[in-house]
Amino acid sequence: MGDIDLRAFTPYLxxxxxxTTSLGFQSTYKAQHGMLRTEWRVLFHLGQYGPLTAKTICDRARLHKTKVSRAVAALEAKRFLTRSEDPQDRRSDVLELTASGQKVFRALTEEAARFDAALMERFSAEERRILRQCLTRLAQL
Amino acid sequence: MGDIDLRAFTPYLxxxxxxTTSLGFQSTYKAQHGMLRTEWRVLFHLGQYGPLTAKTICDRARLHKTKVSRAVAALEAKRFLTRSEDPQDRRSDVLELTASGQKVFRALTEEAARFDAALMERFSAEERRILRQCLTRLAQL
DNA sequence: TATTGTTATACTCTATAACTATA
DNA sequence: TATAGTTATAGAGTATAACAATA
Incomplete structure (x- = not known):
């Protein structure tokens, strides 16, 4: 060996x-809305798919229950979501975005779309397709 | 908006x-050699490019001096490198891998090459080329 | 004055175990 | 017994400021 360059090592790249790409968008949800990354992911799922229990968010977002629990508490403190008792299982609460939470969700998804478009602008349609496909497969290992 | 899926958001992907890909290789340098990620990166640069000062490693590896300082101390404690005074600048030490450090470097680079080959096996030559090119450009923003 | 390197501090992120209340 | 959620704790990653020694 000895001929490998770290810049050719896929996990490093x-x-x-x-x-690099996360830093840019991070400032949007952190600086503008005081949110952490997990909070943004939980908010996204509630905004996109409607009222959900924490368990459902864990499964869909592939997040551990402790992360979701803390993100939900933080979002509740910011008045971005409310809890109501789940009639089917009293261990769970159904989580739902407030009007304020929905507003932030819309602002962030719009910002995310703009951010992604700006990132992808430098690549051809073919490159984008292959990049997305490769990343999706690598993420699912 | 509202039609963006988080799985289509490039920074998330x-x-x-x-x-996902880091976890597999992490066990190689962590479990087998007790190293952290930054230590492996510093060790790699010394193994690949020979004796260097901390400053040079900072510049080449794009790591902050505090990270390099702590990684060097940890690698020194493991007897993977030694320091000697830089004749040109007494603020710096020249860092050099010991025989033991070189052995670990060779083992890890071989393992990295195998790991990368196994990852890339699922893609065509064209997909690999485009993936690498896209990632390199995104990393350099 | 500027640079190399170290130490201190704080915050984010990840991972796990232990606990509660319900099922 | 098992599951949903909470709390506590520790380790790892990142970022910044302050400092000593030397340039």
């Missing part, structure tokens, strides 16, 4: 690309 | 792919 992925980590660098993820770090 | 990159983060997922990076996390």
């Amino acid at each position: 992925l980590a660098m690309a993820a770090e | 990159l983060a997922m792919a990076a996390e």
Whole structure:
């Protein structure tokens, strides 16, 4: 060996690309709305799919229940969501975005779409298709 | 908006792919050699490019001096590198891998090459080329 | 004055175990 | 017994400021 360059090592390249691209969007949800990454992911799922229990968010977002629990508490403190008792299972609460939470969701999804479009602008349609396909498969290992 | 899926958001996809692919290789340097990610990166640069000062590693690896400082101390404690005074600048030490450090470097680079080959096996030559090119550009933003 | 490197501090992120209340 | 959710704790990652020694 000895002829490998770290810049040719896929996990390294992925980590660098993820770090670089995340930083830009991070400022949108962090600086503008005081949210952490997990909070934004939980807010996104509630905005996109409607009222859900924490368990459902865990399954769909592939997040551990402790992360969701803390993100939900933080979003509740910011008045971005409310809880109501789940009639089918009293261990769970159904979580729902407030009007304020929905407003932030819309602002963030719009910002995300703009951000992604700006990122992808530098690639051809073919490159974008292959990039997305490769990343999706690597993420699902 | 509202029609964006988080799985179509490039920074999210990159983060997922990076996390998934990193976990596998992490066990190699962590479990087998007790190293953290930054230590492996510093060790790699010393193994690949020979004796360097901390400053040079900072520049080449794009790592902050505090991270390099702590990684160097950890690698020194493991007897993977030694310091010697830089004749040109007494603020710096020249860092050099020990025989033990070189052995670990060779083992890890071989393992990295195998790991990468196994990852890329599922893609065509064209897909690999485009993936690498896209990631390199995204990492350099 | 500026740079190299170290130490201190804080915050984010990840992972796990232990606990509660319900099922 | 098992599951939904909470709390506590520790380790890892990131970022910044302050400092000592040297340039």
